[in-house]
Amino acid sequence: MTTRTSEVLDKSEVLDKGEVLREHAEDAFAAELTALAAQDDRPRPERWALSPWAVATYLLGGELPDGTVITPKYIGPRRIVEVAVTTLATDRALLLLGVPGTAKTWVSEHLAAAISGDSTLLVQGTAGTPEEAVRYGWNYAQLLAHGPSRDALVPSPVMRAMADGKIARVEELTRIPADVQDSLITILSEKTLPIPELGSETQAVRGFNLIATANDRDRGVNELSSALRRRFNTVVLPLPGSLDEEVDIVTRRVNQLGRSLDLPELPGGAEEIRRVVTVFRELRDGITTDGRTKVKTPSGTLSTAEAISVVTNGLALATHFGDGMLRAGDVTTGIVGAVLRDPVADQVVWREYVEGVIRERDGWKDFYRAARENSR
Template sequence: MNLIRQHAEVQFSEELAELKKQDTGHLPPNWLLTPQAVVTYLMGGKLKNGFEVSPKYIGDRRLMEIAVATLTTDRALLLYGLPGTAKSWVSEHITAAISGDSTLLIQGTAGTGEEAIRYGWNYARLLAEGPTEKALVTTPMMTAMKNGKIARIEELTRISADVQDTLITVLSEKTMPIPELSMEVQAIRGFNVIATANNRDKGVNELSGALKRRFNTVILPLPDSANEEVDIVRRRVASLAKSLELPVQAPALQEIERIVKIFRELRNGVTEDGKTKLKSPTGSLSTAEAISVVNNGLALAAHFGDGNMNAQDLAAGIMGAIVKDPVQDKIVWKEYLETVIKSREGWKDIYRACRELS
């Protein structure tokens, strides 16, 4: 099958296999790799046999060590941070390296009910036979418990508080009661949960104190430096362009650097040199959005240009990422365009392209 995107354990199967060959440490129950090897998979590095493992997370290694170590205990892991700080990406890759299966996923929304976390019923069978094990519809959480794997919950704070609290028994007692059948599912060693939450959703459905105590929280920050952020964008764009088979030249490093600079300055409310204070737009202007802008520019260059991404290919994506509120953000963007970009040496092309769209 010609899939748009493969699961991490498939896409990086060669790296995981090489790490497994070289892995000589103590394996926690039902883990495929040792905690040290999992962190190497996440951060990248050269193995003893010279094999290169690509970095999946570019940032503080200690954060990844804390996250992985948490999963060896009886505490679940909560990855918390701004949109676009690689929470889902890290969750998927940690699970792929530990369990070899990143697909045990529950997507949190306002409409997520208890049956998405605990279990559901095949109603045709339920009506015909009554409550039986065969009529039970298992969830990713139940499957993870039965097989000693890691379940993932995306956007935990999007789930209503009463549904969130169904996790308390699962996380504290490692048990899922099924009162209709007078039975329970007990977790096999190796079971744990990784949840993600967006701090822009703070106050939407706050976790109860009881549930917070069941999680160890690791805050994933925005990249510390511009160089670090440029490196993340460059690597992800190269990977995505390859998987999408875009017939286009790789973007010039200068173009990625310009997008990252624009996003960082507006995000921080000050120019890189610290001389000019700026208003910040309502959006997060995350690294993920910078990646999206470059990919959109590559698609325009490939299908409606000469295959070389230029300022005109980037302008629409930049404006789309910044101007989320058509009134407030438009003022912020116009001010930045006229006071910063216009006077910046070597930026005339991007100024003209954005000005034409404005």
């Protein structure tokens, strides 16, 4: 290892939490988790940091008896969160299913943070995810020098969660190859991970469970086998139910991201967020919010997560290259990029929407001009 590389690693190990670009949920909301634990007198499952009631409160928000305000991490039906939390208190794994942008990863991370105090036991699913990422691998230097042994074994995040009684997370489960997916079956049904090379096994201790996420719009590379699907309790996360609800979600996340990126809250933010969300919802639903005009839908998903990205990018443009006020021109560039996934078909959809809906909308003349300019 070079001296320069060593210096980089040393600095990363002592990096102050406030300096990281994105803190883990258990660090970013440590004060709320501590306050909840201090006042949580309800029964807790083995090795849970909080009771199921407190975990739900952490996700949904509320005010504690001492006046501490818990900010909502998920805005949606309370029953969905209650079912998800209850599932993790049983021997069933949890599958969070939904279209892109429904906060599956966000909910998964916060559930793990509230239950285990550790959201980092994560397997990121891709088409190239190997079996070792789910089960275990080997330190080949140790393996060649001393043969198979516990010292040579490299545990996966799932294996570590089993040993420590924590929550493991698997993101984009349906993108993982089918044979790798099925390596979870024994883990979830028998709560055991065999290690044939050592003639031993790792048994899950109480507190262990697994949260997986999957996208039901883009079905990924591989569907789940029926045997694996039976090991999960599936909770479907819906799109925000109303315009106001989605505006609230986007506003909260943009404010959080803006603080982490040192972006100020700019005048005009509330108006532009509402307009971005309105455009996304109308194109996604195929009808205007007043129900009077049908519109064509583009090929993209136009998710809440994409709306958050568009507004955050607009804030950066207005801060660094604008006049200090968030304007239509700062967000329409991002909207056009989100809509035009198919450069031919989506261009037609966008132009018809701009000319047929935005052009006729009262108070949107600046948005219309910016949309036309940024569409060229």
